[in-house]
Amino acid sequence: MIPVFDGHNDTLLNHVEDPKRDFFSRQADGHVDYVRAREGGMVGGFFAIWAHSAPLPHVAEESLTDAPPKSAPAGAVDPAGARAHADRCVAQLLAWDRDPRFRLVRTAAELERAIDDGVLAGIMHFEGAEAIGPDLCALDTYHAAGLRSLGPVWSRPNLFGFGVPFEFPHSPDMGPGLTPHGLALVRRCNELGIMLDLSHITEKGFWDVAHTSNAPLVATHSNAYAVCPSPRNLTDEQLAAVRASNGVVGLNYNTGFLSPDGGYATSMPLAVMVRHVDHLVDKLGIDGVALGSDFDGATMPDGVKDAAHLPNLMNALADAGYDEEALRKIGYRNWLRVLKLTWGE
Numbered sequence: 505m506i507p508v509f510d511g512h513n514d515t516l517l518n519h520v521e522d523p524k525r526d527f528f529s530r531q532a533d534g535h536v537d538y539v540r541a542r543e544g545g546m547v548g549g550f551f552a553i554w555a556h557s558a559p560l561p562h563v564a565e566e567s568l569t570d571a572p573p574k575s576a577p578a579g580a581v582d583p584a585g586a587r588a589h590a591d592r593c594v595a596q597l598l599a600w601d602r603d604p605r606f607r608l609v610r611t612a613a614e615l616e617r618a619i620d621d622g623v624l625a626g627i628m629h630f631e632g633a634e635a636i637g638p639d640l641c642a643l644d645t646y647h648a649a650g651l652r653s654l655g656p657v658w659s660r661p662n663l664f665g666f667g668v669p670f671e672f673p674h675s676p677d678m679g680p681g682l683t684p685h686g687l688a689l690v691r692r693c694n695e696l697g698i699m700l701d702l703s704h705i706t707e708k709g710f711w712d713v714a715h716t717s718n719a720p721l722v723a724t725h726s727n728a729y730a731v732c733p734s735p736r737n738l739t740d741e742q743l744a745a746v747r748a749s750n751g752v753v754g755l756n757y758n759t760g761f762l763s764p765d766g767g768y769a770t771s772m773p774l775a776v777m778v779r780h781v782d783h784l785v786d787k788l789g790i791d792g793v794a795l796g797s798d799f800d801g802a803t804m805p806d807g808v809k810d811a812a813h814l815p816n817l818m819n820a821l822a823d824a825g826y827d828e829e830a831l832r833k834i835g836y837r838n839w840l841r842v843l844k845l846t847w848g849e
């Protein structure tokens with residue numbers, strides 16, 4: 505079985521919303537638990553921390569910041585709520601880390617050791633930086649707690665920039681780029697060695713990060729716009745920039761970001777996922793393509809309905825001509841490669 509290190513899951517949310525849910529026993533619903541991860545060859549992944557608090561009332565926005573722009577844009581969420589939610593998610597991740605079957609990893613060496621030891625490896629990832637204030641002090645705090653990956657925005661605006669709304673079909677050029685706070689966030693992430701994730705960001709934001717960051721460009725869970733014209737996917741021009749930076753793109757299994765018609769039919773054949781991988785490999789090279797399921801946060805195709813069914817995807821890729829070395833790169837080695845470049849050895 506080819507090991508899979510996964511670029512994105514929203515599994516933490518299930519547990520924060522239902523504290524009695526046991527990650528280490530098989531669950532009847534959802535996509536990832538320890539048992540099904542092991543069955544499918546999943547050796548670890550990025551565990552996302554994402555807040556779905558209600559949008560701020562417009563009047564409260566002025567109090568968000570102390571530097572330009574003077575307010576977070578309409579549609580932003582309450583940072584205090586996001587911070588409280590992030591703290592609960594971090595606490596959950598740290599609780600799992602106390603179990604010998606799970607390890608929160610902070611370095612590439614720790615990640616490799618966890619895989620060698622047969623321990624499920626987790627990377628703490630923020631999907632949207634709402635929990636970080638304009639002074640960026642919380643970034644240092646969360647980094648000390650283990651934060652090693654961050655997407656400045658989810659598909660909504662915040663203090664740092666703008667995310668793409670879920671429209672179809674539409675190009676990712678759907679709004680402004682990074683704010684001055686966003687540019688400062690990128691530079692501080694570079695200094696701390698926090699990987700920057702470009703999934704969900706507008707095309708202008710993508711180029712702002714590309715022109716500001718000194719790290720490889722990464723989209724943890726996005727697909728090829730040429731195959732599925734969703735704003736969540738990357739154009740060939742963006743893919744060329746990812747390749748030039750030695751970056752990586754993780755294949756998203758969400759049917760709506762895979763199907764050429766943007767549909768969410770779960771009967772979508774795995775051949776559609778192979779088409780995306782073929783296109784990504786064509787544009788990024790075999791060293792630039794990885795996996796980023798979006799498990800527990802999206803609508804999965806029947807063929808990979810949960811982590812236990814990951815071998816179906818690897819078998820479909822093998823049937824399409826990918827040899828074992830290529831499958832190991834896509835499965836986990838490309839994540840290791842880019843994390844070593846971003847975090848240091």
Ligand SMILES: [Zn+2]
Pocket residue numbers: 631703704725801
């Ligand atoms: Zn996402």
